Amino acid sequence: MYSTILRYSNSEFIMLETHTEERTHGSCNKMLLPVSDALYVLSGKWKIPIIIALTFGNKRFGQISKEIPKITDRMLAKELRELELNQLVSRKVYDTIPVTVEYTLTDYGATLQPVIEELAKWGFHHRERMFGETQK
Amino acid sequence: MYSTILRYSNSEFIMLETHTEERTHGSCNKMLLPVSDALYVLSGKWKIPIIIALTFGNKRFGQISKEIPKITDRMLAKELRELELNQLVSRKVYDTIPVTVEYTLTDYGATLQPVIEELAKWGFHHRERMFGETQK
DNA sequence: GTAAGTACTATACCCATGTATAGTACTATA
DNA sequence: TATAGTACTATACATGGGTATAGTACTTAC
Known part of the structure; x- marks a missing residue:
């Protein structure tokens, strides 16, 4: 693909x-x-949400799914696959029953933090400018 | 809309x-x-290219069109409209024959520069990492 | 009168992205 | 037996972002 x-x-x-x-x-x-x-x-609707979720700790498929409202399993699986391809996220399978899979933000994925922070900073000011009120 | x-x-x-x-x-x-x-x-395929083009000076519709290969008139008009709505770009009509229209990056639009620079910086390293060669 | 230069708009279409819904394979537990 | 919990995959469908191509309105220059 x-x-x-x-x-x-x-x-x-x-x-x-x-x-x-x-x-x-x-x-x-x-x-x-x-x-x-x-x-x-970073393209697509869900990659940034997933990355942000993983900056707060390693998570399993089901956990990420719960933390990101409205994402479908299909989308989550697809986006995680792409993030893994780009070496931003790593996948570890545990031999439990049932199988559990842990997703981790790689060191490389963590290098996106300044980018995301800059985007957040600008978005924050943009919101202030448009609404004239501070986000709580 | x-x-x-x-x-x-x-x-x-x-x-x-x-x-x-x-x-x-x-x-x-x-x-x-x-x-x-x-x-x-910043969504869509053409907003960043347009913003970057305008950081190098005010431009007319036709000039931007020429500087961004493959963009169609329809897309350029649409994206400029959205950028204007978000106050990132301003539009000035000159009473010439035929009418000329000048597009300018607003001061507010210019505040995106750190964001774009951070994106560029990361993208640059990403390219190095993936290709192992420096962009000329 | 017709082409050229300005900045667009109109219409139709394509296709990648995302959605909705269901199904798979495994086992433990009640 | 059937339900629940794990992490997915399969199929079909919808939507919106983007493309392709043409047309508008104005005037000057040839």
Whole structure:
């Protein structure tokens, strides 16, 4: 399903890089490409919620499912698979009955924290600006 | 098309906030909500490219169109409209013949720079990690 | 009168993402 | 026997974001 290329980035913006002659500002591309890479890895409705959930400790499938209201099993399984492919999350199977599976944010996944914090900081100010009230 | 609520955030995650009893970690929500707000504002395939383009100077519709390969007029018009709604971009119409329209990144839009830089930084390292080579 | 340059809008369609609902395989417990 | 708990998978469907292609309205230049 995910080729080596797709695993780390989408192809659209790789292509952008090869067409620099069409852009006036080279530095523009230098930002666009990595930003697109980052957003691609975080793409979809559930990856950030899952990552945030795992920053508060290792969790099992069922626990994550309970902590993220409205996510379906299918989506959770799919997103965890993608996060594992990108080495942001690791999966450990325990030989219990029934089998339990523990998901952990990898050290690499933890490097996303500054990104998420910056997004949170901006989102927080945006909310203040739009509503003029502080989030409790 | 966009209600007052939708203009600043998606409704899914507003709902999350009201269901805190289902979450084990309250601080989890405190991050999730603003992060979702931020990602909502930046959502879609073209907003970041447009914002990055405008950080290098005010531009007209046609110029932006040329600088972002493959974007269609329809998408560009739509995304610019949304960015304007969120006050990240301002639109100035000049009484020339034919009419020219200049788009500017607002001061508020410029506050996204740290966010975008953090995304770029992470994306850059991600690319290095996945390819083991530095982007030229 | 027709092309060209401006900034769009209209219409129809495609497809990836996400949803809804059910089913699998295993075993312990009542 | 059947229910419950684990972690999923299968199938079908819906939706919305994006694409493709064309058309609008205005005026100047050829």
